[in-house]
Amino acid sequence: MVKENCGVVGIFSLSGTNVVPMVIDALRALQHRGQEAWGLAIPNKTPLKKLGLVSASSSEFKKISEEYSSSAVIGHVRYSTIGKSNLENAQPLKVKDLCIAHNGTIANVQELANMVGGCSFTPQNASDTLVAAQRLVSLISEKGQMGKALSILKNEMVGSYCFTFISDDNAVYAARDPKGFRPMVLGHKESDDTYVVASESSALSAVGAKLQRDVRPGELIKLSSDGLKTEMFSEDNSRAHCSFEFTYFAHPSSNMEGANIYISRKKIGQFLAKKFPIRDADLVIPVPDSARPAALGYAQELGVLFDEGLLKDRYSKKGPLRSFIEPHQSDRIEINRWIIPIREIIEGKHVVVIDDSLVRGTSSKAIIKALRRAGAKKISMLITYPPIKFPCYAGIDFPSQDELATFTNRKEMTDEELTEMVRKSIGADFLGYNDAENLAAAVGMPMDSMCFTCSSGNYDSLGIAPDFKTRLEMKGE
Ligand code: SF4
Structure with missing residues (x-):
C-alpha cells in the first residue's frame, strides 16, 4: 500500500488573470501538509516540479510566473510516505492530456495497477497517484466523461483521495473521495472572478479568496470558461473525516466541516x-x-x-x-x-x-x-x-x-x-x-x-481487513 498525504490546489480565473502567482502563494499556505517537494501544472506543458520547500525557490517565482503564465493551474506540496523523496515522485504527474495532483492513499494500488495494461507497480519505483491517473485516463477514454469515469473508479479504488486535475483543453477539476477522509474546500475571489479549490481554507486566505464551502465527499467540480459545474460521482452518505487533521495536521486558521481548527x-x-x-x-x-x-x-x-x-x-x-x-x-x-x-x-x-x-x-x-x-x-x-x-x-x-x-x-x-x-x-x-x-x-x-481507525483498529470505513506489514515492506526502502 502506498500513501501520499499532501496539499493540493486547483485555480481557474474566468477573467483570464494569470493565476500562477496565486498557486505559489496557495502552496506556501499548505506547506504544513508537505515539506519535501512541490509542483504546478498548466495545460499543454510539462509540469514544473521542485524539491524542498516552496519558499526555497523564491528567487525563481517571477520567472516561473512568466514562463507558466496561465488562467488555469493546479499545484501540489508533497509529504511522501513511500518511495524516495525525488523529483520523479513529485507531483503533478502527467498521463496523456491530464495532469493530476493527489492528497490521500490508494490502499489497493497493486490491484488497480493490474487493471492498467502495461503498468507495473513496485513500492520502490512508482506512485499510487500514477496508477490511479492511468486507470482514470483509460476510463475517461472508454466512457467519455470524467464524472462517469470517477463513478467507476470509486468502486475499484480503496482509499482516501482528494484530486485536482488539469486537462489540455483548459479545464480544472477537483474530486473528493466518497467518505471525505481528507479535507477539501472551494473558494472564490471576486476581484478577478477566480475559483480556487484547495486542501484547506488557509490556502484561500493566502490568495484573498473567500471560503464558499467544503467540497462534498463524492463530488466532482469542473472549472472552465463555462464557469463552475458540479456533479456527484457517489451518493454514499457515510463519512469518515480524519480526526487527526483536527489535532495535528491542518493549519490552525483553516475551517473544515464547519469547524475552525484553532x-x-x-x-x-x-x-x-x-x-x-x-x-x-x-x-x-x-x-x-x-x-x-x-x-x-x-x-x-x-x-x-x-x-x-x-x-x-x-x-x-x-x-x-x-x-x-x-x-x-x-x-x-x-x-x-x-x-x-x-x-x-x-x-x-x-x-x-x-x-x-x-x-x-x-x-x-x-x-x-x-x-x-x-x-x-x-x-x-x-x-x-x-x-x-x-x-x-x-x-x-x-x-x-x-x-x-x-x-x-x-x-x-x-x-x-x-x-x-x-x-x-x-x-x-x-x-x-x-x-x-x-x-x-x-x-x-x-x-x-469521523475516522478514528488508527486508534480503534476498525477499518470498516475503508472496507479492508489489512494484513499489517513492517515499515520496510511498506516503504520499499
Ligand atoms: S483518523 Fe487515523 S486512520 Fe483515520 S485517516 Fe486519520 S490518521 Fe488515518
Whole structure:
C-alpha cells in the first residue's frame, strides 16, 4: 500500500488573470501538509516540479510566473510516505492530456495497477497517484466523461483521495473521495472572478479568496470558461473525516466541516481539562506548535498558568519544520533537538505539557529529557489525540504497527497497561490520552462521521481487513 498525504490546489480565473502567482502563494499556505517537494501544472506543458520547500525557490517565482503564465493551474506540496523523496515522485504527474495532483492513499494500488495494461507497480519505483491517473485516463477514454469515469473508479479504488486535475483543453477539476477522509474546500475571489479549490481554507486566505464551502465527499467540480459545474460521482452518505487533521495536521486558521481548527483545538484542551484536571500543576506548556491552542484551552479551563516553556528554534536549517511529516527518523530527531526549554520558566515546577499526538514517541522522549535537564520538578504529559495503535491507510504516515510507541508485539494489554508502558518509555511522571468521544464532542462533530481507525483498529470505513506489514515492506526502502 502506498500513501501520499499532501496539499493540493486547483485555480481557474474566468477573467483570464494569470493565476500562477496565486498557486505559489496557495502552496506556501499548505506547506504544513508537505515539506519535501512541490509542483504546478498548466495545460499543454510539462509540469514544473521542485524539491524542498516552496519558499526555497523564491528567487525563481517571477520567472516561473512568466514562463507558466496561465488562467488555469493546479499545484501540489508533497509529504511522501513511500518511495524516495525525488523529483520523479513529485507531483503533478502527467498521463496523456491530464495532469493530476493527489492528497490521500490508494490502499489497493497493486490491484488497480493490474487493471492498467502495461503498468507495473513496485513500492520502490512508482506512485499510487500514477496508477490511479492511468486507470482514470483509460476510463475517461472508454466512457467519455470524467464524472462517469470517477463513478467507476470509486468502486475499484480503496482509499482516501482528494484530486485536482488539469486537462489540455483548459479545464480544472477537483474530486473528493466518497467518505471525505481528507479535507477539501472551494473558494472564490471576486476581484478577478477566480475559483480556487484547495486542501484547506488557509490556502484561500493566502490568495484573498473567500471560503464558499467544503467540497462534498463524492463530488466532482469542473472549472472552465463555462464557469463552475458540479456533479456527484457517489451518493454514499457515510463519512469518515480524519480526526487527526483536527489535532495535528491542518493549519490552525483553516475551517473544515464547519469547524475552525484553532477553536476546535482550544476546546479539545478544555475537554481534556475535564478528563484530567491536574490542579496541583504550576504551569501548562504546549509542545510547539500544533498543541498551543489546546494548552491554552486546558490552562484557561483549570485556571492554571499558561506559559511558553519550550521554543522551537526558527533559525537552524531543520528547526522550523514539522518533525512528524519528515520522511526519515534522523531528520525527526534533528528537528526535535531544536525544541529548546526555557530554564527560568521550567525549573522547580510541576509542568503539564500538552502535545497533539504521540505516534512513535520520538519527540515526547526528547522533550521530557529536555524538560528534566531544565530542572522540571514533575512532568505530566497530556495528549490531545487518543492512543495511536494501528496503521493509517488513509493518508497519514504511520504505515506499520512496529514503529508506534504503543506496539506490544501481540501481547494483550488493557488501556491502562498500555498507557503505563508508553509513560515509562517516554520518561514522564504521568501520561494521559484524550479519547475519541471527547475529541469529537470538542470539535462538534458526530463521532460516527469521523475516522478514528488508527486508534480503534476498525477499518470498516475503508472496507479492508489489512494484513499489517513492517515499515520496510511498506516503504520499499
Ligand atoms: S486512520 Fe487515523 S490518521 Fe488515518 S485517516 Fe483515520 S483518523 Fe486519520
